[in-house]
Amino acid sequence: MFFHGLHEGEIIEAELAEGRSLMIKLRSIEKPDLEGYRTLVFDVNRNRREIKIKDKNWSNINLLSQTGEYSLTEMADPDNKHEIGSPIPGTVVTLLVKEGDKVTENQPLMVVEAMKMETRITSSFAGIVSSVNIKEGQQVKVGELLIVVK
Numbered sequence: 001m002f003f004h005g006l007h008e009g010e011i012i013e014a015e016l017a018e019g020r021s022l023m024i025k026l027r028s029i030e031k032p033d034l035e036g037y038r039t040l041v042f043d044v045n046r047n048r049r050e051i052k053i054k055d056k057n058w059s060n061i062n063l064l065s066q067t068g069e070y071s072l073t074e075m076a077d078p079d080n081k082h083e084i085g086s087p088i089p090g091t092v093v094t095l096l097v098k099e100g101d102k103v104t105e106n107q108p109l110m111v112v113e114a115m116k117m118e119t120r121i122t123s124s125f126a127g128i129v130s131s132v133n134i135k136e137g138q139q140v141k142v143g144e145l146l147i148v149v150k
Contacts, residue, residue: 074133076145081124084147086140090114095136097147101129109147112140123149 006012006026015021023045030039037052076085094111097103103123110121127149134146 073141074145075141075143078143082127082130082148082150083145084109084121084123084149085143086112086146087121087142088112088114088119089142090119090140092134092136092138092140092146093118095132095134097129097132099129099132103127103129103149110134121146125149 006024008026008028011023011025013021013023023043025043027041027043027048030041032038032055036055038055039050039052041048041050043049076083078085090112091114092110093113095109096111097107097109103109104126105123107123108120109123109129112119112121129147130150131148132146133148134140134144140146
């Protein structure tokens with residue numbers, strides 16, 4: 001039996017052997033929990049079943065609130081010198097530049113705080129800020145894309 005691609009509300013008949021089959025209806029796919037597991041609710045021959053499966057994409061999802069809103073977290077490319085990523089997980093306390101600003105080498109761009117210790121993020125070269133991907137007060141992960149300088 002090959003089983004994939006069911007949509008919510010869809011019903012299939014899975015034949016196990018001649019004269020023996022299962023009627024399967026996918027009722028719902030829940031949002032991932034805090035550990036990245038989704039609950040699938042389905043009926044097998046009109047008997048309700050639930051299973052939890054690990055969402056393979058959970059590592060790329062950042063939980064915004066308990067209400068079930070999600071957004072993708074863009075990570076900086078460590079091989080691209082123009083993309084500046086966070087060296088530590090923490091909170092952006094101060095943002096010192098905006099899009100279009102000219103920056104010099106070693107100029108402070110922002111301050112990230114973690115466990116009451118502040119880390120100053122600086123530009124490794126002179127250029128122009130082409131995008132600011134975060135805002136003050138935002139929680140950031142290690143490697144999360146903060147600013148792009150061209």
